[in-house]
Amino acid sequence: MDKIAITGGNELNGNIHISGAKNSALKLQAAALLTSEPMVITNMPELADTRFMVQLLEQLGMTVYWPKGSGRMQTHIPEIRSTIAPYDLVRKMRATFNVLGPLLAREGHATVSLPGGCAIGARPVDLHLKAFEAMGADIVIEGGYVKAAALRGLKGAHVVFPFVSVGATEHAMLAAVLADGETVLENAAREPEIVDIANCLIAMGARIEGAGTSTITIQGVTSLKGINYKVIPDRIEAGTFACCVAATGGEVVLTDVVPSTLGALLNALRQAGVGVETGEDYIKIKRDKNVPIKAVDIDTQPHPGFPTDLQAQFMGLMTIADGTSIFRENIFENRFMHAPELRRLGADITVRGNEAVVRGVKQLKGAQVMATDLRASVSLVIAGLVAEGETLIGRVYHLDRGFENLEEKLSNCGAKIARISGAE
Template sequence: MDRIAITGGARLNGSIPISGAKNSAIKLMAASLLTDEPLRLTNMPRLADTRFLGKLLMRLGVSVTESDGPDGQQTILHAPEITSGFAPYDLVRQMRASFNVLGPLVARSGQAKVSLPGGCTIGARPVDLHLQALEALGAKIDLHEGYVYAQAPRGLKGAEITFPFVSVGATEHAMLAAVLADGVTVIHNAACEPELVDLQECLNAMGAKVEGAGTPTVTITGVPRLKGATHAVIPDRIEMGTYAVAAAMAGGEVRLTNARPGLIDALLEKLKEAGAGVEETADGCIIRRNGSRLNAVDIETAPFPGFATDLQAQFMALMTTANGESRIRETIFENRFMHAPELMRLGADISVSGGEARVRGVEQLEGAEVMATDLRASVSLVIAGLVARGETTVSRIYHLDRGFERLEEKLGACGAQVRRIVGDGEPEL
């Protein structure tokens, strides 16, 4: 099993291009099930999660072609017909978001059998809201032996859908299903994340009629069919925020390109409050720190445009060497402080009580062997390793590969001493 080794102490100076957003790309890929014409996605990240979903889509009848096009990395997906409506557990379990093929399959072919995604290390994240939305649209839902059987032989019907609490996945799923429904669908208490706007723009390019994404109310007027389209995936705000934190942690000056700083305003404001320099540019931003110790600041995660839960672990790593005590409140997912004990192995002073962690900054972290527990936790350990004395080795980095493209290359280009150690223990050539 691969590991990543970081030798701490190097300042970061250079540029890091931000890849397309993983959380958007995988939902856009699922949209290919809605049309018999090709969907061309540009600015596509090459990640374990996109590969997982690609395998599942091919099983359902989608051809998936990756290449370097005139607009950079692209993926062309084409499903002239749905050859199977069965999504098995061995594929769905690898990534929860693959459950979102259920709605498009039912919308286009009238039936599907999709595995429930199973558990999650950062909380239950049940799919109840997804299924309630599909039932509201007229699908008949049955659960047997870990599978969802969904049927709508006469097609889906427009409906009023009100979510009891905000759910990004359920909002996206309802949008993907409702675009082919007969009539008008209104989603109330919808999630407002930028990835939903990206999905709306792609669906509308395919001929859908969706409006309101990015607000609590989304309205979809169903159409009989969708066509092919070309769409550029939005830049990854979580990757952008991660490298912004890494630059603030290690010191130096890093220019983030192909980025939209407006998507991470909440984080950038906290970096400024802590003492880092932030300068917006035409295609991203510059993060600076001259070597002086940062100040501890408090954060509380919240739905967009608040502080993203997917940046909480990275910010905790930043606070481990800040001057003073930081309080970090997690309000989105339960059980999302599993990175804290691993940061403590590096010498961090952290105490966790319920949904709050207190981080008392120390002057120096010490390198050690640590283990990634989930995607965002894994990169928080890399960030801490950038300043830890000696070498930090992070294992179970398959989590990291799910969401960060060429991380060693991007950090290494800015002077970080980061290398991948392949499963047999020898450095990768």
């Protein structure tokens, strides 16, 4: 099992190209099921998750051509050979569940395993299913599978989400584009990735208004066409590298980004005393490492608030801040799993329920730590970049799920970081 070794203390200087957004790319892959025509998706990030989604799509009958390192995926599924997404291909990644809506919309029925480790109600998929039921689908959960049928086709519906859910908003939108009539999604999520997915669907011929607001209106169409579409830049990757530079000091230009999607993070970095300059498609992060970072409190919120997917990274930065910062996690439960591992590096963190108190220390010390999930794992990279001595991070397959060429991008800017293949 691979590990990542980091020797801390080096500033970061240079340029980092930001890859396509994982959270958008996975849903665009699912959207390719909605058309019988060829599709081309560019700026596709080379990740364990996006490669794994290809395996599921091929199981359903899709032909996928995606040369390694090209960033260009060609898909074609003139006929869906299977409407069954088995447990072995869904249990590893929640996003694979999003084939249910497109299969249901195009074929009128689908059988999809519940996501691995998912109990209905925790990161709930029940909101997805209630949206489909509102559109006329019959839903049965049996033996760990969702069996959905709308043999006469999905019908437009008025769906009011009881709370903001990115996944449910995306999934309902993917199904509603081929439904008969008008669908209105209220209390919809407003994330940039939802706008990206809507823009792709509109280019395919869907009729969608209001994406990026709390009310999305969809007029169903009978079919969608194949197109060439470019995935939006990954704001979470960009925010992660911004936190890396803020922690180490130096000056790095993040290229191929959309700065407006990162307003909450950039404001927090400015409050922390980090230099931030933005242009149309770049963000420059600059910090004198001799000037202490200021403590900043964080409350995670749905977009445009501070993203839960950047909470761990900002906590990694705050471990060396001058003062005390308070983190309130308002989106997901159990999202402070990185705190005990950061403490192994010398961080002073106290967790009480959905609140973490971080008292900045002058110096972290390298240690052996373990990645616990995708976003938590990269907070350990940030801490390792500033820790004295060597930090060895295990279970880095979590990192590979969401970050493309992480070690290469950091080492090109001066970090001492390397992957140790097959390390015990």
